[in-house]
Amino acid sequence: MKKKIPICKHVLAGVLGAALAYMAVAQEPAMVGFSEASAQAQRNLEEQYDSHLKVQNLRDWMKQMTERPHHAGSAKAKENADFIAELFKEWGYKTEIEVFHVLFPTPRIRKLSLIEPERYDAKLLEPAAEADSVSLAIKEEGLPPFNAYSADGDVTAELVYVNQGLPSDYEELERRGIDVKGKIVLAQYGGSWRGIKPKVAAEMGAIGCIIYNDPKADGFYEGDGYPEGAFKHPAAVQRGSIMDLPVRPGDPLTPNYGATKGANRISLQEAETIMKIPCLPISYEDALPLMDALGGPVAPETWRGAMPVTYRIGPGPAIVRLKLEFNWDLVPAYNVIARMEGSIFPDEWIIRGNHHDAWVVGASDPISGMISVMEQARAIGELAKTGWRPKRTLIFTAWDAEEPALLGSTEWVEHHAEELNAKAVAYINTDGNSRGFLGIGGSHALERLASETAFAVVDPQTSVSVAERLRSSRLVNGTADQKKEAKAGGFGISALGSGSDYSAFLQHLGIASFNVGFGGEGRGGEYHSNFDTFDHYTQYKDPTFEYGIALIQVCGRLTLRLAQADIPPFQFTGTARAISEYVGEVVEMTEKKRKDTEERNGLIDGGHYARALDPKENVRPPKKEDPVPHINFAPLLNARDTLAKNADAYEKALKAVLVGEKTLSTDRQAELNKIVYRSERAFIREEGLPRRPWFRHLIYAPGYYTGYGVKTLPGIREAIEERSWNEADAFVDLTAAAISKFAKEIDRAARILNGE
């Protein structure tokens, strides 16, 4: 599958070769970080790159790598790592497999029984689809459904249904006088990352946690189960990690440093990110008898799913016993690392990665993303065969043990932190792909690069660019405004939370990062189950692999533009805009919280809740809350304004150099490059965020109570959400200082461009 990329009509004949080729006539640079001549060379390069892409490779590699289960520590995971490493070598990369030794508990005993009011022994067996070509291999080598890093335990208690198990759900329970202390909770997937559910349950005093996928969100409600349809089979289960990832990903026994063979390890008891209570995921087939056995009040309407029973909260009369034991073993994690040295800036690294380990056979997650790294590396290898070399160093990676806790990437980043801190320009991550719309999240300093790239890649199903297709979708779905979009012509990227291998790069070290993938039109309930297979993928996710090719075109451009740009393709007006938006949000949120608190307290004091509530329903008014103080946002607003000004000035200065109005010596350019690509480090606070020092980025972090979901300006935002006013004050100052530091770096860079 190849599509020609349209070439801008006003492109002048380009001049190849020179590091900085300046043009005589001033005009808007068409490609961020490139002079017009370099841009023309780049377009030619990308056309050659595209010409090498082969859809058959994607299909063959996916088929081969998903033949058998390849979870971390499995034989097939090592085979796949070796396979990938051999290919990288074949394509001309200096390749090594770097091994870490990480804690990955696997289940030894899994038992769940309803013992009152009647006996039901949960099957806890996830079949593979008989019709699927890999069903036998799954039966023989697959891990059964479990939550990694659950505690061992044998608990018996009354059951309570807690909806999605979020803090707000427990507020609802409290209003009904229901306490989960000493109980076992039943939570449905959704609303947060799964690890939040047992974490909050444990905080609330629960002694066990069961997670099930409700068929409303993931099952027959959406369509037929696999293999008749794409969706979740009644007995299918979503596995997954429940380590306390919002506190810290990576090996629990080697915090902040690489889990090398001889590394010091803390004890299991000291490992704070291991869950405190036993927790098990089950199918809805197993959840139904539990739900059916619950009494007590009917659950609020938003808590009800699609199982054919009245959803009740309990506690009891259902009593369940949950018994779990794990093998707490270290396993080897095989990271494949392949390098192609930069010809001009060898110490400026562009890193591109995806993980190769899966929960079972993982066709979609992770192999549909992994093969995009491989085909991208192969195509660039083809370019190199002609004598071409990237200006900056390229590093392709295949991470192991992402599924348990981003282990492979985190250990690698921790182990190489110093060098990465000095040399990493950017990290580009993928983690699965399907038919649909382009999704890019990342550092906003790279937003312009993302936008230009998205306008340069043609959507396989329509005749427009993937950027335009996404914009049409946003317009039709009402998530974008027609007139604004028409004016802006732009393409916004989202902020990154967590849940994939960019986390250590971005949030621990402050390396500008992307996470990229197509999706939205692939169908399926295969996620982290036995049903995420080649057969499923090629029926329901991206049958022709044409979106695989599109992903390779997007990631190839991002990589190659980062590698080839005259000046690293960062544009700080994107950062300024995003930060301005986030600042506006936290200010507005505080005002809204103040108003809401006043109103709600007023309603409580006025007796309105007491009058409005049905006296027979036994629901209490909510609790009164302390009033919201006024917070001094001035430092943040000032920092925001300075950043906006400096970002504009940098953009003007950059343009002057790129269009040839000014020139730059080689020495000063090296200095400039460093300032530019290291700029994101300004957002790193050495001491990290409150209660989780590993997460050090003051602009982007996963939510402490959302898990994967991003919280921008996390120190401020979460303090306000949690009503920790002193902490909010402190983090307004800290965040403002970081933004000011960032703005100062931008100013330094602009001065170099201006020849000062």
Place this chain on the structure above:
Amino acid sequence: MKKKIPICKHVLAGVLGAALAYMAVAQEPAMVGFSEASAQAQRNLEEQYDSHLKVQNLRDWMKQMTERPHHAGSAKAKENADFIAELFKEWGYKTEIEVFHVLFPTPRIRKLSLIEPERYDAKLLEPAAEADSVSLAIKEEGLPPFNAYSADGDVTAELVYVNQGLPSDYEELERRGIDVKGKIVLAQYGGSWRGIKPKVAAEMGAIGCIIYNDPKADGFYEGDGYPEGAFKHPAAVQRGSIMDLPVRPGDPLTPNYGATKGANRISLQEAETIMKIPCLPISYEDALPLMDALGGPVAPETWRGAMPVTYRIGPGPAIVRLKLEFNWDLVPAYNVIARMEGSIFPDEWIIRGNHHDAWVVGASDPISGMISVMEQARAIGELAKTGWRPKRTLIFTAWDAEEPALLGSTEWVEHHAEELNAKAVAYINTDGNSRGFLGIGGSHALERLASETAFAVVDPQTSVSVAERLRSSRLVNGTADQKKEAKAGGFGISALGSGSDYSAFLQHLGIASFNVGFGGEGRGGEYHSNFDTFDHYTQYKDPTFEYGIALIQVCGRLTLRLAQADIPPFQFTGTARAISEYVGEVVEMTEKKRKDTEERNGLIDGGHYARALDPKENVRPPKKEDPVPHINFAPLLNARDTLAKNADAYEKALKAVLVGEKTLSTDRQAELNKIVYRSERAFIREEGLPRRPWFRHLIYAPGYYTGYGVKTLPGIREAIEERSWNEADAFVDLTAAAISKFAKEIDRAARILNGE
């Protein structure tokens, strides 16, 4: 159950007796239409009234009247009418039973089978709850579930699921290329009055219609089925009329005149309000195999209910056969009419009514409302025993045959139209009652009366007035603003659509009306089913009948204040405010429609839908629509302003008279009274609304495509909704003229008060 009504502290010692007792000191009248002296007398009267109310009567009468099925034409319906009539007589009312002869088809053959892809014969049997004390009587005398005024027919066709069967649902089908022509549709209850579903289906070319209650809206999703819980049993069915009521209620064979014994009758073929296709309601137990047999695309998420299957649209492979035949018989409808002559204004009538017929035994609908009329009449009879007489004539009514099509009340109103037009001051309707919050809809000229009444009756479950409890509920649910409510101190009433016996009074003749009932905390899925029994009611709806008493307190005050006020208690600032709100709405709706049309057409023209839609899903972009022209709303805005001015002037003039600043001769008062209570007639347009001349009120009407739901300024609003721009123009003028006429009457009244 009795509670003392708090008396305002600033009430001065009152002077009883005189028709218009004027006070020396000017102050705000505490009771609309009353001088302070009269108001004090009225409070005393209401206290006496309350002291006569007996909760045991409510329980006894409900028990007795719900012993056996009492649908229109049944033996028990006649027995109940006789029973009520005897009581009215006993209490001192001049009572008669006025009989009309109305068409009420009952089922002879009901058959529904799935014949492809496999056979399923629908049970169509609604059991009665064995544990219920009336289950045997229901089995022996009850009508099976059916839709009254369905066509006879025997049709076989592919099945299509059409969600709620609303016009917007058919737009969704059209976007999927699905046509119901020649098909049988399956629609779920909800979203509109049930009769809209077969009506729209027939307009779309369907040849049959099946309606079921989805357990999500009405069944296990809410709680346990009766008798374990209050909610719908899997085999329970909602019966009900599907006559084309938005066109005209009442006997289909005697349009616009009373269905007396010798009346001319049109033929069945000429009767335009009889449904054109066969239509049958079924339980979800019977619906499940049909839904499960449907193929085709998965239904949009908002279309899916709680049955444990994937909701698909079809058409087919399910093929069903529906065979229905009815006995097209005339039945006698026994209206009970009881009068107590007014002592001062005998030709000014206050009418209070509820229907007595049910679908089965009807404890909640209608008996819980009927007994409030009876106990109210009894208590007023007690007052009369002391020699007291109402100033205006009171008429208590018990309507028959409301369920099929508001037959009893409509025929009575049509038959007595001339006299009612001259003499009726107001009609107060109830139609069922349960625990919860006060609901009042009605003519806004009586809004102040409703508000004062609601503040004067104490809620049985809290220590505040029913008005305050409702306000607290609105505040807590966010449907009212705290600061605004605190300032206003008021209590707004809603506008009336249709669905009960006020329709002919209000919308055919322009008699100011109320519909009143408590609700929101009674639980149940008993509506129009075998499960609406005394046992169910006393377990789940209003076990102590304390809300029955509250209803009698509210309706008693409304009746007695209307009867006793010095000047009829109309206050036109309420009308002015409501009309101003409605005018704002239609203007805003037009602007919004214009903007939405432009935006949507822009998205279609820009190709955004084509790009955004999944090419594999076979969903088409919506159709382009003609642009929305600018409509000349000036006449409406001018009429609104004049009304506001005149209503204010009337209020000032009335106050001056009531506080004794001015006086009024007896002659002029009689003239004034007539103008005031007939004012609502100004909104009547002789020719009626487009396509439904029976509905003649230009401010309130049921929606042509919603059924019960109100459309205010219906001629304008529905023309805009249906994009009939010429009709919208015409009805802006007609409605403005009616409002101007109303304003002129107010001005006439004010001039009389001012002694001009």
